[in-house]
Ligand SMILES: Nc1ncnc2c1ncn2[C@@H]1O[C@H](COP(=O)(O)OP(=O)(O)OP(=O)(O)O)[C@@H](O)[C@H]1O
């Protein structure tokens with residue numbers, strides 16, 4: 001399947017909702033599938049930039065993945081234009097944002113093909129996710145061509161194997177209220193390792209313990225299913241709100 005160049009904006013006003021982990025997991029899945037990946041890290045904490053450095057130091061990196069740190073949305077838009085000028089390619093562009101941001105992110109939203117909003121199953125995450133969705137709806141009203149604005153959907157992050165009663169209620173309320181992806185990211189130690197050590201698939205390939213490698217590979221597969229869903233929705237956006 002060929003998807004070409006896709007720009008995915010990852011945002012949620014809520015700090016610690018899993019934005020950077022989602023970027024790293026999607027990047028890991030895309031590179032495992034042979035694609036080129038560029039992550040724009042627009043967070044002053046340099047979360048993804050530091051991840052690249054840690055991955056390179058550990059030997060868990062790939063030349064196909066670049067992380068560019070900038071707080072300037074204009075620079076992101078320009079760099080995306082430059083990527084479009086390159087010949088046909090399978091290129092996933094991810095934009096990681098900081099919690100709490102809003103207006104500065106309007107420009108990034110307009111450049112995106114898809115806006116995804118990771119949220120953990122807590123009341124706090126749900127209410128901030130609703131706020132983020134409200135920002136999206138008002139942005140739609142403000143811009144000249146609302147029909148061209150990328151669609152927005154929530155992605156559940158750090159989903160435990162068994163939901164508590166509160167988590168179940170939060171999930172139900174989410175699915176009643178907002179568009180959400182069917183795929184999600186589970187709570188996995190593999191993602192915590194990825195966050196510290198580099199690209200998931202590369203870590204898996206270099207892990208001699210087969211059981212451990214299989215756990216890491218399962219996380220690559222999970223992230224790949226999510227990437228497939230995002231890619232499909234970019235190809236045929238009709239069904240999403
Ligand atoms: N699927 C997951 N499984 C296990 N741990 C996770 C998962 N997703 C996120 N985490 C952990 O939760 C914490 C917060 O995640 P992350 O840094 O991705 O959030 P964020 O939204 O980028 O935060 P910020 O708003 O500060 O940028 C991190 O310690 C991360 O390792």
Ligand SMILES: [Mg+2]
Pocket residue numbers: 019020021043047096097098
């Ligand atoms: Mg982050």
